[in-house]
Amino acid sequence: RHEKSMLFHSTPVKPESLEDLWENLSLKPANTPQVNISDSLSRRVINEVWQEQTIARLLQLVDLPLLESLLEHQEIRPQLPQPRKGTGCVITSNYLDREILKAFSDSQTDEWLSAAIDCLEYLPDHMVVDISRNLPDQPDKADTWKLLLFENIGRYYGQKKEPLLSHASEIHSGIAELLVNGKMEQSLEAVQLYLKLLDSQVREEFRRLLYFMAVAAHNSELKLQKESDNRMVVKRTFCKAIINNKTLSRGKTDLLILFLVDHQKDVLKIPGTLHKMVSNKLVALQKGQDPSKITGYTFCQKLDEREYRSNTEKTTKDELLSLLKAIDEDSKLSDKERKRLLGQFHSSNPSIFMQYFGDRVTNMCV
Template sequence: MQDVNLYIKPWMLLNIRYSGDCLDKRDRIRFTTVPNQDSPSGKENQLHSPSRDAGALFKSSDIKSASLEDLWENLSLKPTNSPHVNLSATLSPKVINEVWQEETIGRLLQLVDLSLLDSLLKQRDIVPKALQPTRQPDLIYNSSYLDRRILKAYSDAQEDEWLSAATDCVEYLPDQMVVDISRNFPEQPHRTDIVKGLLFDAIGSYYSHRAPLLNHLSDVHNGIAELLVNGNTEIALEATQLFLKLLDSPNREEFRRLLYFMAVAAHPSEFKLQKESDNRMVVKRIFSKAIVDNKNLCKGKTDLLVLFLMDHQKDVFKIPGTLHKIVSVKLMALQEGRDPNSEAGYIYCQRMDQMDYPNSTQKTTKDELLNLVKTIDEDSKLSAKEKKKLLGQFYKSHPNIFIEYFGA
């Protein structure tokens, strides 16, 4: 019989019940179909579970946690039943990333009106000015490493969303700040208010001196803010999702953790950050410059953008369905050796046959010239003398259009 390895994580033990089913639904879906030992024919067990179909494709020992980007890079978009697809052909991560970036920028340009495109056309990785804590194996002998583990263990034991979100942000704090938190830790474990105060002050202090996380593509900030000002929330959300998709992975993950902590800490029912101030306003004031510090964006629009990100923190990191669809079609075309631009992508102009181009240009030019002479003739703001002068200049350059318009 084929061996099947089942990994039981510590958190799964919390789901064990003393009566009824041993495991809840979210645990059961992790088990694949197991061959029936009692069946003489060796057929699979016929018990139905949500993971039964997936069991034909994956072994339980092969299931690993992965980021969306990792899954996408290893995903084959070729239909298994197509005789025209070379199953041995694969696309390199570089090609896949280029398609993602090209289509993300294309869609963003459709949603946001940009006066300058330099920031999009010259996309560069962000190099944070602040020194980031390294994570190396020898840190296991470092006291700060132990302090981090203790804080994490304390947070897990409390089962407090606020503490959990804050502890995730502590991962980015320098070692000395973590040591200071540990040294000031209260002797009474139940004093979570003191712990939360220490964590919030440390995280706020660090991010008040850190380079802004979203200062890439600064031209886009104003475009999204304008959408919000005009009440186009849905379009602003998609534009924000595309904007964050262009952020490099390390900074994207750090921003995701910070934004989640901000959203939790800003809730009015959570730990009171300052006695005479609303939590939401305190969080916005302390962390705004850690997110966006754009001199071309007024304070009102900056505040609006930051509050929008906090309120939609559960959605801003999702990938728009439209982008998913267009990228998958392009990658499919590339795998099949077809021109990816022939049937996929965002179209900004109408395709035209080469034979029709000369006639089209002549007609378009003629129509625009007729509109121009009509505008001059009907402009009531022009004096008779100015109008006569402009029409005379037009006649010298385009006599045929002039005659056609006035019917002379």
């Protein structure tokens, strides 16, 4: 009863809907025919189209309550270690250590070593120096040095406060659900779209780390830990550096991490569907057409303003009549409570009240 009575006093709330958020990202051309769109679109517009279409396709695959986390994403640009040269072209020893490791990597045909050394660019100087000073001088010590590399890279990423995939973390749950339900193709495309939204520098760091993880996980010649499978060791070591989502269960997090490792060669590719959507939209923008009519997707039925207002009024009226009917016919209500609720309804919606009761209204004491 209390819930029903509250309906008459509730203050209308206008939430920021999915459509409102999406509209802010829209790149529709102006309706006026005087606007000429250049045949050559700017890089900014092209980038915005890529982002818009990536989000559009992602929303077709993963159910998200709101777009806020996608639209409010602020690019994270980590400061990569840069060669530091002082005045007079003095080269620091730290810079030399990095160059020595790079030269060593270039001279190797070992995929494991190359993948590991590529990750060292993100490690602090003191760790790089320690690794550089322990370069193997004999081939039989290579495995020991590899374990040193794995230990240092693992230690650095184990202490990293911000996981690489922290952007729009609710998408993790959607992708994990696809994996749990065995929808592997959709899972892969959703991951590809999600990673496409990463800042370029974060994406590059993720690419290098994931490549190293995949190589280390699937290498049977070097045992990372005696009693454990390499794949499980890699997952435990780097899990929190990739995803540290407290709303995601441990099982789903592990499932997602292993999926990334096992599909390392594919997750950073651009889906063909997205290529087509972007191409269609760019062509439409160049021609001055409404691109939303061409890209082949829509989130709801499109209505003009007059139709929208008409539908809104009809739906509101139907719901109010349904509510009034429920109050009138509810046998559980006492006469006093029914009279009180009807009085509230009459004061706020007299025309609906008159329409429902008709000739009976003269007998209603409200």
